[in-house]
Amino acid sequence: MIVVERVSRTFPARSGSVAALHEIDLTVAEGEFVAVIGRSGCGKSTLLRLIAGLLEPTSGTITVTGRAVRAPSREVALMQQQPALLPWRTALGNVLLPVEMARQPRAEGAVRARELLDAVGLAGFHHRHPYELSGGMQQRVALCRALIQRPRVLLMDEPFSALDALTREDMAAQLQALHLARPATTVFVTHSIQEAVLLADRVAVLSPRPGRVREVLTIDIPRPRSLGRSAALPAVAECVAHLHDVLAESGDD
Amino acid sequence: MTRIRSAGLPLLGAVTALAIWWAGTVVFGIRPFFLPAPPDIVAAFRREPAYLLREAGSTVAVTVTGFGIAVVTGLLLAMVLTAWRALERATLPVLVALNSVPKVAVAPLLVVWLGFGAQPKIVLVVLICFFPVVVATMAGLTSTPVELSELSRSLSASVWQAYVKIRLPWALPQMFVGLKVGISLAVIGAVVAEINNPTGGLGAVIVLSGTSFDTPLAFAAIALLALLSTALFYLVAGLERLLVPWARAISG
Numbered sequence: 012m013i014v015v016e017r018v019s020r021t022f023p024a025r026s027g028s029v030a031a032l033h034e035i036d037l038t039v040a041e042g043e044f045v046a047v048i049g050r051s052g053c054g055k056s057t058l059l060r061l062i063a064g065l066l067e068p069t070s071g072t073i074t075v076t077g078r079a080v081r082a083p084s085r086e087v088a089l090m091q092q093q094p095a096l097l098p099w100r101t102a103l104g105n106v107l108l109p110v111e112m113a114r115q116p117r118a119e120g121a122v123r124a125r126e127l128l129d130a131v132g133l134a135g136f137h138h139r140h141p142y143e144l145s146g147g148m149q150q151r152v153a154l155c156r157a158l159i160q161r162p163r164v165l166l167m168d169e170p171f172s173a174l175d176a177l178t179r180e181d182m183a184a185q186l187q188a189l190h191l192a193r194p195a196t197t198v199f200v201t202h203s204i205q206e207a208v209l210l211a212d213r214v215a216v217l218s219p220r221p222g223r224v225r226e227v228l229t230i231d232i233p234r235p236r237s238l239g240r241s242a243a244l245p246a247v248a249e250c251v252a253h254l255h256d257v258l259a260e261s262g263d264d
Numbered sequence: 265m266t267r268i269r270s271a272g273l274p275l276l277g278a279v280t281a282l283a284i285w286w287a288g289t290v291v292f293g294i295r296p297f298f299l300p301a302p303p304d305i306v307a308a309f310r311r312e313p314a315y316l317l318r319e320a321g322s323t324v325a326v327t328v329t330g331f332g333i334a335v336v337t338g339l340l341l342a343m344v345l346t347a348w349r350a351l352e353r354a355t356l357p358v359l360v361a362l363n364s365v366p367k368v369a370v371a372p373l374l375v376v377w378l379g380f381g382a383q384p385k386i387v388l389v390v391l392i393c394f395f396p397v398v399v400a401t402m403a404g405l406t407s408t409p410v411e412l413s414e415l416s417r418s419l420s421a422s423v424w425q426a427y428v429k430i431r432l433p434w435a436l437p438q439m440f441v442g443l444k445v446g447i448s449l450a451v452i453g454a455v456v457a458e459i460n461n462p463t464g465g466l467g468a469v470i471v472l473s474g475t476s477f478d479t480p481l482a483f484a485a486i487a488l489l490a491l492l493s494t495a496l497f498y499l500v501a502g503l504e505r506l507l508v509p510w511a512r513a514i515s516g
């Protein structure tokens with residue numbers, strides 16, 4: 012579904028250039044949920060923006076749904092770290108933005124938008140503006156906006172990192188439920204090991220300067236998982252401990 | 265309670281200021297020719313209401329015409345100049361520099377170039393409020409947050425969609441900052457032009473009342489100007505509240 016082959020990306024910098032990513036290989040199967048973890052600055056956002064078609068690789072190839080990525084596609088939805096909501100639109104209006112951009116009928120979109128908002132617990136908030144919503148609610152609206160077009164591929168860049176711990180857990184649980192109900196091929200960037208182990212089929216660990224895939228760990232734990240119950244399972248503890256070790260090694264050079 | 269306070273306190277302040285002024289003229293025995301008391305000004309207004317209102321109307325016409333021209337051309341120019349990054353970089357410093365030139369200094373020249381009609385007055389108003397509108401609108405149009413422009417790219421928005429649905433609405437609050445500065449300056453521009461070229465308007469009333477030593481009449485004209493300027497400002501501010509109610513909420 013997503014195939015990243017020997018992809019490098021460098022950026023011009025004051026002294027020469029920085030290699031953000033160096034010869035990355037990553038394959039994500041249809042419907043699979045892959046988490047990408049790594050320290051900040053190791054190229055996670057760059058990888059996601061390359062897959063999204065917002066950035067071009069310096070070398071290497073990326074194919075999504077069988078086609079080489081040249082520009083953003085409507086089959087791919089991106090969810091950023093900031094909610095990036097339009098302050099003049101209500102929650103419902105924000106969720107409908109992709110529908111309008113694709114010039115699809117608003118009425119049909121609105122039905123689905125309402126369902127999505129209800130599903131993430133925003134039933135009474137369809138007509139509120141972003142400034143009337145908490146950070147967690149805003150990010151839920153952003154999640155609905157990412158899902159409204161039923162994307163085949165969902166790219167998420169640390170979507171919960173600005174939220175408090177309890178809200179994060181809620182959102183992770185909701186994301187898991189939505190993914191189980193309708194699995195989109197997902198690449199989920201996070202710097203939380205717990206979140207990665209809770210959500211992912213596989214976890215790719217990036218190491219910094221230049222960014223490389225250090226290891227890909229398969230998480231063989233039955234779903235649905237929950238932070239509370241699953242944390243006690245020996246398999247979960249093992250995965251978490253292992254990822255800790257890999258991250259620690261890949262840290263300071 | 266807070267409602268009463270927010271309306272009542274400014275009113276109390278205004279009434280107190282008027283009372284001190286009035287008391288001052290009485291206690292120190294100041295002659296109306298020097299500093300008229302509030303009742304003298306009211307009397308001056310009641311002496312010649314039709315004249316004052318006609319001239320006020322002419323000042324409003326000059327102000328609003330000039331402001332309207334400045335807003336339409338200013339918004340269009342800002343849109344054109346921010347369409348290309350290079351053009352914006354090249355022109356913005358020039359505009360900021362022009363913005364700081366005291367435009368009222370050209371009022372006498374405008375009379376030389378354009379004669380004694382309404383034209384030089386309107387042109388001065390346009391000149392004086394054009395630059396704040398352009399500069400503020402350009403600032404608004406170039407301040408779209410990265411995450412929003414990335415969002416519109418990731419949604420494969422057309423250039424037109426990105427502009428109309430994201431960039432333009434995002435610029436509105438800053439555009440209104442320019443409009444509010446502009447409308448206040450527009451009144452000043454109109455009065456300066458009328459003082460320089462006293463063929464009509466409240467500025468002319470002030471000049472002519474000076475030659476006839478009718479200070480209360482000049483004060484009546486000034487009071488009308490203050491009212492007019494305040495009313496126009498709140499008109500623009502009201503339009504802002506109507507069009508961008510979200511701006512207050514996110515900035516406050």
Ligand SMILES: Nc1ncnc2c1ncn2[C@@H]1O[C@H](COP(=O)(O)OP(=O)(O)O)[C@@H](O)[C@H]1O
Nearest residue numbers: 022023029031050051052053054055056057058
């Ligand atoms: N647009 C850019 N211009 C220059 N350097 C960039 C740009 N984007 C990212 N980088 C650099 O690439 C590296 C990886 O950045 P990023 O992908 O944002 O990392 P992460 O998301 O893992 O924190 C960093 O060193 C960053 O400074």
Ligand SMILES: [Mg+2]
Nearest residue numbers: 055056057168
């Ligand atoms: Mg990042």
